[in-house]
Amino acid sequence: MSNIAAIVEEFNKSEPFKAKLPVTLKNGFTLTMMSGRCAECKAPLDDNLMRGSIVLFPEQERPNVVCANGYGYCEDCEVLTEYVGRVRAGGKDTYLEVFRAKGWVRFRLVHEKRWKRLRKKILDFLQG
Ligand SMILES: [Zn+2]
Numbered sequence: 001m002s003n004i005a006a007i008v009e010e011f012n013k014s015e016p017f018k019a020k021l022p023v024t025l026k027n028g029f030t031l032t033m034m035s036g037r038c039a040e041c042k043a044p045l046d047d048n049l050m051r052g053s054i055v056l057f058p059e060q061e062r063p064n065v066v067c068a069n070g071y072g073y074c075e076d077c078e079v080l081t082e083y084v085g086r087v088r089a090g091g092k093d094t095y096l097e098v099f100r101a102k103g104w105v106r107f108r109l110v111h112e113k114r115w116k117r118l119r120k121k122i123l124d125f126l127q128g
Pocket residue numbers: 038039040041042043074075076077078079
């Protein structure tokens with residue numbers, strides 16, 4: 001079997017990432033989804049079509065790190081995009097780390113409570 005055929009077969013057998021979520025990290029951050037974009041058209045991928053393995057480190061109720069490894073399928077382009085990402089609790093903050101051509105790229109995620117406060121501030125500001 002070719003490498004590509006093996007990847008497609010693996011993808012078809014895999015569960016969506018979202019089937020293994022939500023996961024609450026050690027710092028209280030609840031991860032509800034893994035999102036990604038098509039490598040071809042850059043459109044957000046349907047989370048039913050983002051599939052692969054989710055591994056918790058350590059393997060316990062409130063892990064420090066959630067690793068997602070798999071592929072996302074774009075129906076428009078008929079292309080599979082490899083997805084290697086992890087979400088890490090670093091003290092109070094939480095980071096999304098995504099593997100790109102030049103290595104790991106890190107983004108800070110906003111906690112839902114903090115996001116709600118921030119969103120309220122932005123709306124208050126916009127509405128004068
Ligand atoms: Zn696409």
